[in-house]
Amino acid sequence: MTTTDPLALDRQVCFALAVTNRAVLSVYRPILEPLGLTHPQYLVMLALWERAPMSAGEIASALQLEPASLTPLLKRLDADGLLTRRRSDSDERRLVIDLTEKGRQLRGSAESIPGTVIESLGVDVSELEQLHAVLTRINTAAIAAGALSTERRNAQ
Secondary structure (H helix, E strand, C coil): CCCCCCCCHHHCHHHHHHHHHHHHHHHHHHHHHHHCCCHHHHHHHHHHHHHCCEEHHHHHHHHCCCHHHHHHHHHHHHHCCCEEEEECCCCCCCEEEEECHHHHHHHHHHCCHHHHHHHHHCCCHHHHHHHHHHHHHHHHHHHHCCCCHHHHHHHC
8 A cells, every 4th residue: 555645654765775775784794704894894995996095084085984983994904904004104194094915805805796796686787777876866966965064074
């Protein structure tokens, strides 16, 4: 039965996104576990595999995280020997993050993750591409409306 109640739970985009987020992350968990990564750590590694070295602020901005949320992730990845953290020679306020050889090598093991996730979800790649495009438009609109403005300002 379809309801027209604007406050019905099953009509809320925020609810659908929250449930989907939890469900998709639960698919990632066992796939990432053999690599010794949590999903947030995986996102940090993705950013670094794409463009290392990066400053902590650049990583926070790329992931749309507050720098304070990023710090424990970086410390753990450093302790696991996947990255290094050092002060910039030109600006000691800037923390430069780079991959270690172990971190670079982990990329090879991670290359199968997207395909494994898609297979686990049992959804067409074209549907996921459409979803990605829609979510990107929504994120852009939300940011334009002021969402994440504190986080973005802190990351710069």
